[in-house]
């Protein structure tokens with residue numbers, strides 16, 4: 001173990017330099033070191049550059065399961081805890097690790113609430129190429145993300161819609177809030193123990209009784225490989241179980257965007273189509289699968305045909321309209337539309353075998369749908385509409401994508417982002433057969449339950 005000691009502070013039990021050096025040299029951090037470093041960072045005693053060095057050491061050396069569990073607990077304790085027990089209702093939340101075109105929360109929360117289970121969905125904004133649920137909802141005229149604790153409780157209580165999607169207040173896991181922003185600027189986001197502790201500290205502090213995690217796998221996700229995604233899922237399910245939250249994870253494909261739209265207002269419109277009983281089949285199937293798991297994990301299983309009926313029969317739509325109105329939005333107001341659109345044609349005839357999620361996500365981001373820095377604003381109208389999905393037959397020159405933006409000057413960089421993200425292969429090629437098979441297999445790849453988390 002390193003015997004480096006910094007100048008220190010007589011009031012503090014550890015020195016940040018020693019903690020960093022210990023992790024750098026591959027040692028396990030003790031519970032006391034972890035509790036201290038997270039708390040001292042939240043208090044501003046551990047400097048940003050020290051925490052960046054520690055995050056990089058964790059990135060390179062990893063953490064043992066017990067360290068990840070303690071780190072998560074320390075982040076939960078850095079702030080306040082929400083408590084929904086006074087509602088006297090079961091609560092269940094869903095969290096996605098982030099993908100492209102992932103608007104599932106929008107139809108899912110009202111669908112689950114329409115079966116009498118409360119859905120507190122405290123969400124974040126998008127950073128980088130993955131969109132944020134709050135950014136999407138803010139394209140609805142009048143809708144507001146910031147609610148007080150009383151407003152959240154009353155939305156979930158008697159007479160409320162039973163579902164609320166709003167911003168997590170600054171008091172919830174503040175250590176994660178700072179650390180996540182720091183990781184974003186120090187290339188330390190895609191690190192399994194840091195992702196698991198970041199997500200689970202917020203979800204456990206939020207006070208939900210049960211949680212279903214949608215762990216994305218593929219080019220548009222943090223986890224590019226299925227084995228990594230499975231390990232992340234198991235780690236998070238384990239953390240949830242240890243905190244008394246009934247937790248389940250579903251691994252889902254993120255090699256191509258979900259649905260036919262990427263970008264804020266475009267995605268809201270597609271979510272509303274799903275709530276009206278239509279919409280693209282992959283979005284409908286994932287909504288039904290996650291709703292089924294959410295209701296099952298709280299002990300209220302509902303058969304899939306009844307969930308489907310709640311979409312086609314308008315029951316989930318009623319909850320959606322109530323939910324939007326409750327947060328100041330007008331569910332009947334037209335959504336904003338981009339003043340400028342440009343079509344990207346199919347480069348050849350054949351079968352579309354690749355429409356890469358990361359490439360489309362970055363293109364949408366460059367068109368103005370996402371932000372590069374936390375303080376940037378997003379364009380409600382910007383994004384990409386897909387006219388074909390992998391596995392579809394296409395003819396050279398037919399529209400493949402439409403780029404939407406309020407600032408036409410952004411189109412060239414969006415086109416560059418698409419680069420080799422689009423591939424059309426001969427109809428009888430192995431790639432074409434594989435693309436069709438992947439499409440038929442659907443987006444849900446596997447499920448990790450508490451029993452399997454180890």
Ligand code: URA
Nearest residue numbers: 097098194195198199
């Ligand atoms: N989402 C989070 O909240 N934290 C991460 O680290 C990654 C995704």
